[in-house]
Amino acid sequence: MAKIVDTPMMVQYHEIKAQYPDAFVFYRLGDFYELFEDDAILGAKILELTLTARNKNSENPVPMAGIPHHAAQNYIDILVDQGHKVAIVEQMEDPAVAKGMVKRDVVQLITPGTKMLGGAGADKENNYLAALRPNGNDLAMAYIDLSTGELKATTIGNFNDVIDELSSLEVKEVVLRKDDELTIKHQVANQLGERGLVISWQSDVTANATVSFLTQPLTSIAETETTAMLLNYIFDTQRRNLDHIVPATSYERLTYLKFNQDTRSNLDLIENTRTKKRAGSLLGLIDETKTAMGGRLLKQWLLKPLREQQEIEKRLDLVQAFQNDFFTRGALQDDLKSVYDLERLAARAAMGTMNARELVQLKKSLLAIPSIKTTLSATEGVLYDAGDKLDSMVDLAGLIDEAIVDDPPVSVREGNIINDGFDEKIDTYRRVLTDNQKWLAQLETDERKVTGISSLKVGYNKNFGYFIEVTKANINKLEPDRYERRQTLTNAERFVTPELKAHERLIIEAQAKRTEREYELFVTIRERLKANISRIQKLARLVARLDVLASLADVADNRRFVRPTFTSHNMIAISQGRHPVVEALLGSGEFVANDVMLDEDNAMQLITGPNMAGKSTYMRELALIVILAQMGSFVPAEQAELPIFDQIFTRIGANDDIAMGQSTFMVEMAEANLALREATAHSLILFDELGRGTATYDGMALAQAIIEFLDAHIHAKTLFSTHYHELTALADRHDSITNVHVGAVEDDNGELHFLHQIQEGPADKSYGIHVAALAGLPRELINNATTILSHLESDDVVTDHQLVQQSVTSEKHDESQQVELFNVDAVDSETEKVLEHLDKLDILNMTPVDAMNALNDLKKLRKK
Template identity: 40%
Template structure:
């Protein structure tokens, strides 16, 4: 057995832990046992000097999950036959699991993809490919630099990343987020500790892999062989050698290194980052797009949580993908808007569609389990439920696509009807129906099958004549056993005589000790027990052979029939996956429509002229979580660079009158006290812009939200101790990234820039940054600040306008109105906020005294007060400061 273990272990990747099946346990030996005992808390024992530890077979999933979470590869070696005395059991590796390729439903978050990524460095950028084996999703792209690579990886959050073993600089970048020096990565065939390959910053596991698998020629051959095509041009990979290298390497890693059957990878799609609105990791985090900043926050405390009203896990995953990668072109945005509007105009159809779609469940992962051989009969039953819903869902989408707008005149009978929603019509066309498969599963599989597919009980009576014959033999044999027991009781006069069965002796007759003198002479004694003896007879053993043969044959035949049905399903895998993807997209659209219906969202006007005009906008997350007060809506009016014509008032006949200003400002400088709502407001505007680019409706009375190319945010700060960066360093790093990459088509949201250093340094930096954005970048900008001196910029920069958060003072108290109004403010109300926070009264009283002294006029030499306070003198100096030497690129000639 140990020779068998060594042979199997030698055929595996050397960094994989081997779980070796011995009866009811998985055993680990040698170094694997030492690692397993430490990670899993198991007792480490020795036999003949060999370290070993074991874990129960029935609880293996929980232990394997812990090993995967620790970053290890796990190989499962199972017994392929029953143990027989004196014979070595046949064993083979049935699966090699890694963090990015496992299928344990308890470890896979339903609403997130579990990606394996491959990164291929090139001379001018990177190729990136990601695969989710649980859903069959396979994508690739090319990225221009380190920053773009990190942004995309942080958006996708893969569980595991592979890269060429010789790319040491890339290895450091993936682990630490920066180049940490040319230290060689772990040997891909070695047994380095996974802790050294798990990124402490990002959490993913980084595994070097053979360099040659990433070469364009090898990768191209691998992909052509897998998809059985002569060219990769149809996948959008023409002239994309870096993407081809990454995609080919990930397929090679899965098939050759992990021995996976990849029949569920039926399609590879190439995507351009330029087709989508760019959101870097800082923006996703600051705006709480996918997850709240605080782990103990409620589930709906993120934009995803507030918008997610999907009814299937695959729809939730699609919505999550849309929010992290919004659209950047008008046509697809308008198509999604049309689909959502159609749902809203037909609420009864929307409700029926969502109710029926809920029965589909997670079709993508059901197909994934079937294609990887990890499905059971319950997955087939779930697939049957999904297939039974498809004709109705297809018809509902078709009806919605052709439904006329409310109050629209009916078209003449002679006029050809065109779909109102092109997108809904496309989705309806992609939903194929499979009545033959649904009927096959309905006839074959029982309604409530067992979990195991190798122990029988899953095929219906009447489906297969051979199986029915074996089952009849089993039933007749057991009936014969019952009659035989009754006859033996009557023949021997032993009322307590029993015919029983166990796996050691088979069927036997059990007689109590008090009745042994009545045992017939033809009974053959088999075993003595505490209260009697056990016997067998030739007749009993003859029928036992028939019964056990029928049971074994029945169980084996049921498994064969299950595999045949599975193969029938997999023969239609590609159209099934297309239908699942269409249903996921339809679910995301219907969920957005339901959210818009519940919270009275409006359809934003989206063009490409640089205007941002929102009337009575609301924060999409806070308005759902506020329980004790009403959310106060606010307006926004901005434009990129030069003046932009067009407004909500002009484009929507029922909108209110446009503001009287000749043109919108480019920069809104917002002042006001803490807790008044500055940060909430600027986040709100960014979230509404993001939602409009997703194609969603937005929480506002009306909105005009034109296209932007990126959303940049600099909100809040914290030390990055792992990288040795202070709060101010983090703040300046993120600000520098914005200033280097923003364009006139961007939206910039800055909150309290410069507060991490001294007052004068921070004010100077903030002043210069605002000037640079105004004169050199031209991006629409929301700049919230406590530096009231910055309000002087409104007189110097023509496209900057001051706003403040309204506050009402009453009897030494302040009331936050949470309303953004025009004009500047020079009061911070910091002591009032401290009182609301519960700071002790003596501290507040002393602070007022100190504040009064700081604000008191300076004394002249003769003791008389000067007429100008320091604050006024500073303001006058700022007004007299010479203008910036930067040329205003967007000013009038």
């Protein structure tokens, strides 16, 4: 069989594809981008394209799918959003003058981490691309948002913290060093890939002046090398000017309040865990920002609250100043509504992708700054100082206003973007065009008069130029040879004259020169902006900060938040604290507020009470108040005195991680282990129903051991909710442990009513059967369960005092002895069978039907 020989075009395609084997190659052919071979087959499926073939009639047709170049961005976004890369191949020379095969090359590689976000739904989101390199036992990490130029670096001690930082930043793509591939491929790349991250590889390259400048602020060699690798990857893939990237800054994770992805999810910080939407989250509640960059900054503050009290107080001072001056805040926010995304506009100017409409957006944004400065200059103190720092940039705003029309077209190469009077040459060309248009109109009038044909018209067609059109019904009225025939239509004939040809040349020449001159001036103005990008970016940061602080003041006013105070005595004193999201969902006056009091002598609360009564809400509201306070926000309470926390740990909810091979109980123990190993006396720990994922004896033993370990070794502020009522006796042995419970009352009809109020002391019982009744379980089942519970409670049970004496931390305790709930030796054989059967039940994993069957089995055992 003869060897298949590629055409020159396919040879060129294969050479490019070999350089980008993991990317879809969009190969430009005329007005289309074409996909070939495997790219075409997969691309047609993902993008719902028609799959065709090149050389259909040959023995080996090449699969092919095409995309119009003007609609390519939508298709690129679909592929990139699904984790793919797209290499854009353009013609590098004019096909009309090219000799042989037209030269083509990749002009940009678009990846999940380099996609330029923007527009509705994405304007308040960052799109970070990260890079990692091992540094001894640590990992150096750098990340960048190409759409804003933000560039940061850090060093992280262990891989789990790296994963958590990547999750917090919502990174979609990670760059690794190609030369490290053999040593870290299985350790890092595979684990990142399992979590859905796109992995890219970059070889080391010689440092250049740009990389050296951008990494100069970094002092760590590892961070410098990692950042340089990230920048080289950006330069290699984007192949365009990136002057908007700001010099890198290094940060320490420990300078911020630390909490992991589980805590972010448990507290619904960024999105509602159930719906996966911003609505129903803390961010959704407090985001009253008016600008895209303000929205992004607010999210960053929420994810990285501060630990430096002085910096927190600076933010709180401005929030309070805005809250105290309603009219200044309102005027500022009205002006902010006119401010577009300065960060991303600056980036587009640097990369040469800014169009005239975006120039107008920048102008409108800059024209709002003098008004903002005037508003703030009428105040005193911190608001005046904040306004004084703003650069009005009247020079750039004036330039754009003078040069660019108010409503320019999207395309910058078709003219009509420069104002009259800005450039003499453009004005001259426009006069020529205007004069010729008048001449054409006069020509039409004169020819109608001379020929007597009232329907005669002078028109234009881009393929045939200017013409005189006469309907065929009137052709006989024309003098012979008056016009030169140019085109025949079904119902008309089109003609030209020497004079019309001459004016056509003048018009086309003037249009071409005008369009060319307008584009030149537009590029000149854009270059002027590029020279001032650092000014625009600084202004953007200051405006975003004002936007966030005014937003927080709005929230404080509208939702009755108060300014928190910070104490060095490691004391929590919250009066009438509230869960802000739950309160908003319930409506005004329906949420029951609670006090939270913990000090140096009382570090832990054991919380008991029925399900659905509000234990988890009480725990979560404390964490949210801490996060809000340390990000520089007022908090939902009547009064709040807090220490500065270093970390927050949560174990809330019953979740498994099947993908990583972890059961619900394993996840529970892993999260508990993280807290026990990393928490300090300055941490906040929230443990909700710890130990419930296993058998009763095991769960209670572990819960008690964890409580006593926290009390003996860590001394962190801890809220520990439990249904193991026997654990409440620990408060008698440990001075730092206090019992509280969520109040509930049972009416004369046996119905349970939740008070949602935290009260001192332990709950008298769990009310589990009452909650089951509220859930709608069959009445027969509820009655049966009540009977069984009565029998169990009537038997001799180990007292609370006896349980505590069995503490695993007690010197008298036999470590091999199982903590017992019931004194089995004191019951009869019939009850013993019931208890043994009951002990084998896995309540957490039972369906309602399973529960009914289990209760029926217990009933049968009791009757035997």
